Amino acid sequence: MFLMEIGSLMKATLYIMLHIVPFAERGFDCVVNGRRDRGYQKWRWKPKNCEIPRFNVHEILGKLRGKRIVFVGDSLSRTQWESLICILMQGVKDKRRDVYEINGNKITKRIRFLGVWFSSYNLRIDYYRSVFLVQPGSAPRHAPKRVKSTIRLDKMDDMSKEWIDSDFLIFNSGHWWTPTKLFDMGCYFQTGRSLKLGMGITTAFRTSLKTWATWVETSVNRNRTRVFFRTFESSHWIGRNRNSCKVTRRPWLKTKGKDRSRISDIIIDVVKKMTAPVTVLHVTPMGAFRSDAHVGTWSDNKSVADCSHWCLPGVPDTWNEILLSMMLSKDGME
Known part of the structure; x- marks a missing residue:
């Protein structure tokens, strides 16, 4: 694939796409937050051989009529969820009446469930915040003082039962599997009743993905639900300690x-060994x-620079263009 710069008409369309949508999160709205350059909105990936x-958008909405799309993961998943809503709202005439949040909540970082319903198409697009996919837990009794909480590597998130009744499931994970999000916060790994204080993060991530893979193979209806897993999204921090962000x-x-990631390698490897079909x-x-x-x-929050998340419109729109082309392919809609 290679990058190409798109014209001003597409740029304007992308700008409008975000700013007519009442569901977009302020933290990803770089233009409203004062960004003046717009070149980042004009770049798109073009495949070399396809x-x-x-x-x-009208054709896409027609094909998605009556479907339920579920995103599960961290804030990067939430960004993609917001992007897809923005894209699909272009095909809705009465946006304020026909598209609304299911539970009436304002989009925030901590809400564990967000859902939007396109009433004219009976289409639901949901997001579940599950940064590890497996279950967070409290510290076991008699654990060392440094253990404040655990990640239960052998148990799926207790919200996973809510994901099953869907036509498309899109997962991501990886950004919280870091020492600062885990060990520095007193969070360690656990399987069964056993604490794994010496287990490394990549080993734990692989173990959690195997739990996820077993759940997909035993709980998801492969005759109905198409499963996707998005790999690690490149960040651009400068320095080993992520102490500088230069956009x-x-x-x-x-x-x-930055085109390689150990997290992505593990995702690809685990999916290859699954019996259920999953698209990476x-x-x-x-x-x-x-x-x-x-x-x-x-x-x-201008006092905290961010070289992990993406502006909207932006990179997540490209993920969704590719995702939609796969979802709406002949195989994806059967």
Whole structure:
């Protein structure tokens, strides 16, 4: 795949796409938060040996009539969920009457469930916040003082039963599998009643994915539900301790090693060994160049720079263009 710059008409369309939507999260709305350059909205990936189908939102909505799409994961999953809602709202005439949140909640970082219903198409698009996919737990009795909580690697998130009744399931995980999110916070790994204080993060991540894979194979109706897993999204922090975030004006010309991720490698390896069909959306190399498209200081908290999340409109729209082309393929709609 290679990057290409799209014209001003598409740029304007993408800008309008976000700002007519009442569900978009302020933290990802870089333009409203003061970003003046717009070049990051103009870059899109074009496959070398195939074409992504021409985008027709009315046709897509028609094919998705009566469906339920579920995103599960961390805030990067929430970004993709918001992006898809923005994209599909372009095909709805009365946006304020026909599209609304199921539970009436304002989009925030901590809410564990968010859902939007396109009433004219009986289409639901849901998001479940499950950053590890497996179950967080409290520290066992008699655990060392440094253990404040655990990740139950052998148990799925207790919300997983809510995900099953769906036509499309899109997962992501990986961004919370870091020492700062785990060990520095007193969070360690557990299987059964056994604490795994010496277990490394990548080993634990693989173990959790095997639990997820077993759940997919035993709980998801493969005759109805199409399952996707998006790989790790490249961030562009400078320094080993993520102490600097520099958003560039144009994409990098070289990946600088960010086109590879151990987390992504584990995802691909685990999925290959599954008996149930799962499609991997391998976005790691795509995002490696996009040092220009992060939120940076254009969030709702300007004092904290952000080189992990993406501005909307932006990179997540490309994920959804690819996702929709796969979802709506002949195999995906059978």
